[in-house]
Amino acid sequence: MNGELPQKLRSDARDNRDRVLEAARSLFSEQGLGVPMREIARRARVGPATLYRRFPTKQALIDEAFADELRACSSIVRDGCADPDPWRGLRSIVSEVTELNAGNQGFVDAFTTAHPDAVDFAAHRAGMLRSLAGLFRRAKEAGELREDVVLEDLLLMLRAGRGLPAEAARRFGALALEAFRAGPAGSPLPPPARFPELVRAGWTPR
Template sequence: MLRSDARDNRNRLLEAARAVFSEHGLDVPMREIARRAEVGPATLYRHFPTKQALVEEAFTDELRACSGIVRAGCADADPWRGLCAVVTRITELNAHNQGFVDAFLSSYPGAVDFAAHRAGMLRSLALLCRRAQEAGSLRADFVLDDLILVFMAGRGLWATPPDVRVAAARRFAALTLEAFRASPAGTALPPPARVARAAVNG
């Protein structure tokens, strides 16, 4: 068990890492995280020997939240409603935390938990999308890669001012879902960009 001072240092490091990763993504040097936490680099590396370990620990709550969003959407008896909830809530999550999006989409080198979590999420979403297509709610030419493109594009929401970021995320999600909705008058799409395999493999 950690002593109280060591536990305090660990908590401060995690809090600083979440803040810095959220603001700037994963490319922030470890020294900057130590500086933000007001501890020395040695203290940081004593608790987190690698950046990978810090990333995984910092985003445990986000991983759990993301998993819950997908689970709830897939459990909805109405697959279109479930898909709408997933797209909207994950887009909002992305808008709040650039670091989590970077880690989740790119799989920080060696972050096995992220890769496994992402692969499982995509398998569940593929089934949900298939159900929505079979119900006639999701356009027939939709492919899972389209959803990955939306999540990738959603990273740009971080560039919006903080006071409008949630509104921008909801608007972006609503526009996306309108594009995904099945419609007799819907125009044909260009060939899909095959990005799902790359997303799964990092």
Template sequence: MDAQLPHMLRSDARDNRDRVLEAARSLFSEQGLGVPMREIARRAEVGPATLYRRFPTKQALIDAAFADELRACSSIVHANCADPDPWRGLTVIVREITELNAANQGFVDAFVSSYPGAFDFAAHRADMLRALTALWRRAQRAGALRPDAVVDDLILMIMAARGLPPGPPSLRLAAARRFAALILDSFRAAPTTSPLPPPARLPASALAKA
């Protein structure tokens, strides 16, 4: 038992850190960057001392949460660009990136607006574009992706997904899934009869802004 204790403590520390970052991204998305640290600790179900031990300042937490967001995006792209089936890899990327954006878009927008020079976004985008372009070409050579589509269409889709309506997480997730399915159908070389995900029932306020 004594030999296992350090490993258990490290595992608990990682779990606490992950819960804090997940809670922070969620609350920053819902309420902006001004959300109190104590509220983040409550959402993560950790004590304030645990929170401050991992992240001594609010800025350190904001920076770590955004770095985690970029890593999540990069992980989705690179893991699925390596899929031997390029259409399957592209499908997962479109779905998961759209859902990631829907979950944390408010946080990303707030961070970029407040700290425009904090991260090397150009290098991140260039890395993503190289990987996606290679996958795109493989999908076209396999005959799964329509030949007149270009990778810029995928970038346009990702940009458009940033305009999903605000609202409860369940609504945003439903809208993201429906949107991703419609986009994938437009990219597919051959028509499909697969059913779409359930529609998102948008509030009248969202429709008024369209």
């Protein structure tokens, strides 16, 4: 029993941390970096004391939330590039990065505007691009990509999908990636996005 209690406490602390960071990223995306700490605690369903014990200042919370964002992006690219099937790896990167951007783009924009020198973005991007270039090369060698598709096309696609709702971002990424593929399209597309203006007009996907 004594051994189980500290393990449960550690698990609870990790859960609290994850909820706080998820709530912070969501609120920073919605309202900017000025959102009060108490509102973050309410969204995360933790007490203010728990929040401040883990993150004594708002800046510490902002920095950790952004570091988590970079780690998530790096992990998506690393896992996709490690896939022995390059087309499957490329699909997973596009799907997961577009969804990540859709959820937290407002926060990323707010952070990079307020703290342009806080992170070596050039080094981060360079590492991501080296990995993606290797995956692109493998996909071409496997005959999965059109010969005229270049890495810049992938960056264009990811940039064009920024700011879309998650549902629309997944659909857009899948549609755009199919245009890269050599030969006939074969991958199933995600469900179509529901745009509020079309729903209000009574339109339903067919």
